[in-house]
Amino acid sequence: MAKHVVGKAEDVGPGMRKVFEVRGRPIVVFNVGGDYFALLNRCPHQSAELSMGLISGIATADEPGHVQCSRRGEFIRCPWHGWEFDIRTGQSWCDPGRISVKQYPVSIAAGAELVEGPYKAETFPVSVEDSYLVVDL
């Protein structure tokens, strides 16, 4: 595992998602209310780009017809077949133990500490004033 500075934190605002390529792999970073999560941008079913899907909450019901919606903005639905994945964990809602999207640690680092190392931005300049997304991969 190595740490990769992929972009500015402000480029992925709350409720947004953005795709980065890290070591040749497509990684989608989500901002859920200020928390960042990184998933492989590939549905485990048939490899659709998850980043193209709808971000939503989750519908649950203890009884037929009595539906609650909760955790708004914490799920991504695959654009091809609608499978729901928990952005926070990568787990599918239907079969969390067996079907999940690969998740990567992502953190925020201040430009000032990045300039001093040990990490290096590979494709763009880092300024001391900004914050950056760092993906472990």
Next chain:
Amino acid sequence: MLHNPTSVIDCDIHPAVPGNDALIPYMDEYWQDQFISRAIGEMDLASYPPSVPLSCRPDWRQDGEKPGVSLDRCREQALDKFNCEIAICNPLYGGQVAASGLMGAEVCTATNKWLAREWLDAEPRLRGSIVVGSQLPDRAAEEIHRCASDKRFVQVLLLAGNEMLLGRSHYWPIYEAAQKHGLPVGIHAGTMYRYPTSGGMGWPSTYLQDYASGTHIFAAQLQSLIMEGVFAKFPGLTFVMIEAGISWVPSFIWKSKKDWHGTRGEVPWVKRSPAVEIRDRVRFTIQPFDTSKDPVHVEKLIEHLGSEDMLLFSSDYPHWQFDGDDPMPPGFPARLRHKIAQENPLRTYPRLMETV
């Protein structure tokens, strides 16, 4: 366990109501008068005309006699021949299809009283299904409550084809009553013929098409029961698909699970995969066995079903589904025979344990 380790529990035999004359003594005064004054004759199901070959195996047929009316012949041809320690009676008669829900309910009640008196009282190996009409679910629930005190009634019986899909909340009083008494709900082949058996594309031209289309009806009902939330609403309920065939079930399980992955949000009360629900809570009788009897293929079918708990021994007597003396299809592995013939039925029908 049963007394005899080699005996079987036959989960589907068909005593036949001889005709309305046999039921009139079990009706209330108003309906006795209605049936007599209106000269309402036979009410056999169009799904099983007594004269068609399917309705009776040729070597069991008696000239001039409706198949299934004789208890003596049932003992000799089925109970003794198949080594039944228990057999569950599923009378198929017109109460379940009557256009008048009130008349249908009375015919069903009379059928249950007739079965208890004429068959269950006379033969200790027999158990009964509570026949109810789906036309008036509240009346059906009342009938379930009435019969449930007689422990020889071990399930509630519906026909496969009704006025609506069986998952609709209209029918929930039936399921509530069944669950309350710990009775599985059996769904037997046959229809009210309110809709084409083809699945709604139009009426078929021949009996062959009609009977073969039964599979579509069962698949639609199973889908409806799960997706409308019956399994979620009544967690204690088991369904038995009787005379439904088996070969279609693995692909149905596979597809319903796959589709649920993508469209679960429509039915969030379906919390478990349909595959898990079906394996846990749906059972199938083995006759007619609608696929290859090659042991390799049978083993594959069981593997694809994903469970060895789902199949129940049945002969479908006197319907013509097999020849010879053994209703167990020849391809079944030895390890499953006892399970299908005894263990699975005893688990499916809790009341059998109470009365063995």
